[in-house]
Amino acid sequence: MNRIARAWDSDIAWSFRHSPVAMLAALVALLIILSAVLAPWIAPHDPFNPASLNLMDGFTPPMEPNAFTGNVFWLGTDNQGRDIFSAILYGARISLFVGFSAVVFAMVLGISIGLLAAWRGGWVDSLLMRIADVQLSFPSILIALLIFGIARGVIPPAYREEMAIWVLIVAIGLSDWVQFARVVRGAALVEKSKEYVQAARLVGAHPARIVLSHILPNVMGPVLVIATIGLALAIIAEATLSFLGVGVPPTQPSLGTLIRIGQGFLFSGEWWIILFPSIALLALALSVNLLGDWLRDALNPRLK
Amino acid sequence: MTRPFNRSAMRRVAASLMLSAAVLGTGLTAASAETLRWARVGDALTLDPHSANEGPTSTLLHHVYETLVRRNTDGSLAPRLATEWFIHPDDPTVWVFKLREGVKFHDGADFTAEDVVASVTRVTSETSDFKGLHTAVAGAEAVDDYTVHIKLNGPSPLYVQNLTNFFIMDKGWIEANGVQTPQDFKAGEEKFTVRNTNGTGPYTLVSRDPEVRTVLALNPNHWDATPAVTEIIYTPIKEAATRVAALLSGEVDFVQDVPVQDIERLSNTAGIAVSTGAENRTIFFSYDMSSDSLISLPGDNPFKKPQVREAMALALDRDAIRQVVMRGQSVPGAQNVPPFVNGHDAALDAYGAPDYDRAKALMTEAGYPDGFSVDLNCPNDRYINDEAICQAYVGMLGRIGIKANLVSQSRTIHFPAIQNGQVDFYLLGWGVPTFDSQYVFDFLVHSPADGRGGWNGSRYSNPELDAKIASLATETDLAKRDATIAEIWKTIQEDRVFLMVHNQLLAYAAKDNINIAVHPENQPSMTTVTFK
Numbered sequence: 001m002n003r004i005a006r007a008w009d010s011d012i013a014w015s016f017r018h019s020p021v022a023m024l025a026a027l028v029a030l031l032i033i034l035s036a037v038l039a040p041w042i043a044p045h046d047p048f049n050p051a052s053l054n055l056m057d058g059f060t061p062p063m064e065p066n067a068f069t070g071n072v073f074w075l076g077t078d079n080q081g082r083d084i085f086s087a088i089l090y091g092a093r094i095s096l097f098v099g100f101s102a103v104v105f106a107m108v109l110g111i112s113i114g115l116l117a118a119w120r121g122g123w124v125d126s127l128l129m130r131i132a133d134v135q136l137s138f139p140s141i142l143i144a145l146l147i148f149g150i151a152r153g154v155i156p157p158a159y160r161e162e163m164a165i166w167v168l169i170v171a172i173g174l175s176d177w178v179q180f181a182r183v184v185r186g187a188a189l190v191e192k193s194k195e196y197v198q199a200a201r202l203v204g205a206h207p208a209r210i211v212l213s214h215i216l217p218n219v220m221g222p223v224l225v226i227a228t229i230g231l232a233l234a235i236i237a238e239a240t241l242s243f244l245g246v247g248v249p250p251t252q253p254s255l256g257t258l259i260r261i262g263q264g265f266l267f268s269g270e271w272w273i274i275l276f277p278s279i280a281l282l283a284l285a286l287s288v289n290l291l292g293d294w295l296r297d298a299l300n301p302r303l304k
Numbered sequence: 305m306t307r308p309f310n311r312s313a314m315r316r317v318a319a320s321l322m323l324s325a326a327v328l329g330t331g332l333t334a335a336s337a338e339t340l341r342w343a344r345v346g347d348a349l350t351l352d353p354h355s356a357n358e359g360p361t362s363t364l365l366h367h368v369y370e371t372l373v374r375r376n377t378d379g380s381l382a383p384r385l386a387t388e389w390f391i392h393p394d395d396p397t398v399w400v401f402k403l404r405e406g407v408k409f410h411d412g413a414d415f416t417a418e419d420v421v422a423s424v425t426r427v428t429s430e431t432s433d434f435k436g437l438h439t440a441v442a443g444a445e446a447v448d449d450y451t452v453h454i455k456l457n458g459p460s461p462l463y464v465q466n467l468t469n470f471f472i473m474d475k476g477w478i479e480a481n482g483v484q485t486p487q488d489f490k491a492g493e494e495k496f497t498v499r500n501t502n503g504t505g506p507y508t509l510v511s512r513d514p515e516v517r518t519v520l521a522l523n524p525n526h527w528d529a530t531p532a533v534t535e536i537i538y539t540p541i542k543e544a545a546t547r548v549a550a551l552l553s554g555e556v557d558f559v560q561d562v563p564v565q566d567i568e569r570l571s572n573t574a575g576i577a578v579s580t581g582a583e584n585r586t587i588f589f590s591y592d593m594s595s596d597s598l599i600s601l602p603g604d605n606p607f608k609k610p611q612v613r614e615a616m617a618l619a620l621d622r623d624a625i626r627q628v629v630m631r632g633q634s635v636p637g638a639q640n641v642p643p644f645v646n647g648h649d650a651a652l653d654a655y656g657a658p659d660y661d662r663a664k665a666l667m668t669e670a671g672y673p674d675g676f677s678v679d680l681n682c683p684n685d686r687y688i689n690d691e692a693i694c695q696a697y698v699g700m701l702g703r704i705g706i707k708a709n710l711v712s713q714s715r716t717i718h719f720p721a722i723q724n725g726q727v728d729f730y731l732l733g734w735g736v737p738t739f740d741s742q743y744v745f746d747f748l749v750h751s752p753a754d755g756r757g758g759w760n761g762s763r764y765s766n767p768e769l770d771a772k773i774a775s776l777a778t779e780t781d782l783a784k785r786d787a788t789i790a791e792i793w794k795t796i797q798e799d800r801v802f803l804m805v806h807n808q809l810l811a812y813a814a815k816d817n818i819n820i821a822v823h824p825e826n827q828p829s830m831t832t833v834t835f836k
């Protein structure tokens with residue numbers, strides 16, 4: 001109880017309570033995340049089970065009965081007779097899962113490399129930071145596409161579909177670690193010269209212990225900010241890759257895949273196939289991004 | 305994602321540069337020049353004329369290279385590089401071709417009988433994808449400069465029907481560039497002929513950027529009447545909506561693959577005309593029905609069981625696919641051959657409604673009460689709504705317990721995979737340029753041997769049937785030959801080698817000042833285009 005009360009009184013909570021944008025963004029993000037997590041219990045249909053689909057339900061407009069089957073769908077159906085509302089819930093599940101996993105992967109990788117570079121210094125530092133520079137000079141979506149292409153060639157066709165999501169996570173994660181590594185390295189270099197680190201060294205603490213339990217907690221602030229903004233970027237990256245048709249298989253649509261499908265019907269009047277998934281993606285990416293912005297401001301003492 | 309925008313921006317820059325050049329040059333030639341900007345879903349796979357027996361590839365090549373004979377839209381043959389052709393009066397195994405005189409290749413070389421002989425040698429060589437059409441050929445001989453004898457293994461009254469996609473190359477050019485054999489497309493070979501051409505056709509190749517843009521210009525020395533179109537800019541645009549948007553915005557003049565969902569919208573747009581018609585092409589599923597072990601299901605092959613094949617046929621709801629996926633733009637059927645091809649049988653082509661209970665009972669009978677899981681390979685840039693057809697069928701199969709994992713790929717990957725036997729279960733489309741069932745049997749049914757069976761992804765092998773198929777090439781009694789064709793079809797249908805879905809209907813859309821008719825083989829020639 002005491003801890004919660006203390007958290008409620010903390011600077012961050014104060015800033016949150018006084019930022020209506022942050023509260024709204026948190027509400028939207030929470031709503032989407034919750035409905036995505038609970039999709040199997042909320043969604044009226046399972047769009048990932050092809051056997052449950054009836055092709056004749058295809059192209060049903062929102063809130064109107066289908067001409068052949070008489071079924072009604074809140075947000076209509078797509079070209080395969082998938083309920084758009086259910087497909088959005090399940091699609092957001094994939095988008096969020098890929099986004100979170102990719103960010104965690106990029107974060108772990110980036111923090112490790114950043115800490116290693118800062119602690120060892122010298123040629124290790126130079127080498128790692130030059131690699132980071134080289135990677136920064138390419139757009140990250142290009143690197144993700146490259147990794148995806150290589151994985152396609154390496155993985156036998158029989159496992160491609162099962163591996164597709166993991167490949168996507170690794171591809172986005174590998175294209176995104178640089179920012180984490182640079183920020184962590186910078187912050188760790190500052191911390192490294194501080195007295196508490198020198199004290200720890202003097203008492204003979206193991207370097208791994210100094211880095212992980214003394215330096216790491218002190219560099220986590222900026223990492224959290226990048227991670228939040230990185231989540232929004234990772235969700236967009238997944239949608240972009242799926243939109244380009246290299247992401248998840250078409251029978252397991254993510255938000256990006258749904259938008260790609262809908263794009264084919266832009267001119268033929270079936271607007272709902274592209275509109276609703278786009279709104280869902282926009283709401284998700286925008287709310288996470290706004291949260292990240294707020295967190296950056298809240299954690300930055302200079303902006304107070 | 306940004307590529308189309310960059311490309312269109314570049315094109316606009318290029319267009320304005322050309323415009324200013326024309327203004328500076330006081331419009332020297334601009335008055336009579338007519339450029340046709342032509343878009344379709346995919347590019348030609350290669351420019352090697354004997355390397356890929358595939359519709360879009362041949363369509364583009366017909367503008368640069370020429371054949372001995374060409375087919376009219378009513379199915380009859382017309383002279384092209386050959387002016388006359390007949391069976392030798394003294395030897396029924398020899399076809400005589402009288403060649404057009406005064407024809408020149410793009411590099412200036414004269415077209416003579418030696419060029420036809422060199423082309424015959426090339427098209428019958430091992431890496432040729434057209435060799436299945438020339439299995440009866442024993443050799444070719446130049447009798448004089450403008451007469452060629454093609455010697456066959458036996459009498460073959462229909463051989464000339466196989467020549468409508470047989471492109472003639474220059475002997476000197478073949479030798480100078482060391483391209484005596486065609487590019488081995490399925491092995492991914494790269495050759496001089498893939499990006500360079502030297503034909504006798506009405507257009508010459510100006511530039512080629514595969515998958516992006518190919519520019520052809522009028523060949524001023526062509527023997528035939530000068531066409532109205534003097535320049536062709538061929539642009540593959542894979543995304544359906546982007547393709548339609550390009551036509552609506554005036555970025556292209558002619559879209560060959562109009563998405564079925566946009567036919568109505570385009571018909572109602574002022575300034576754009578849509579024409580539709582039947583295509584000589586069937587869309588079907590097939591499966592490896594011979595191997596003991598599948599690639600995606602090691603140690604087992606359910607497709608070997610006749611009950612499984614029957615159950616899969618009972619699960620296919622052709623009418624639903626026609627109604628929803630094709631929006632009425634297809635003619636469903638059960639026999640894998642278009643209605644206007646010799647050997648089509650209305651009784652075999654009749655199909656029933658799906659019966660999921662019976663299908664499930666058959667699955668249990670076959671020993672798969674819980675179904676099985678297998679990969680379904682599908683192209684996503686070749687046929688009308690190919691990926692959506694596969695996806696719909698995945699759902700239907702799911703209802704009888706078969707879990708099909710959809711592997712949807714570009715045709716540049718999909719087609720070699722079929723030819724190399726790397727797929728278990730796949731979708732394919734097949735047109736019949738000879739208008740005779742033998743073409744279907746030679747490529748899709750005959751065991752992969754003796755130059756035949758090049759596209760036999762089912763690995764179906766029936767020695768008795770192979771003998772019947774081989775007899776068709778040299779059977780001179782046409783009534784007897786038709787009876788054999790009927791027998792072969794009966795066996796194919798009984799063994800369920802193919803799971804036919806439908807015949808495609810075509811839709812072309814163009815600016816309404818352009819006259820262009822739907823071509824039944826979907827091989828429109830820009831030489832026939834006129835402007836209003």
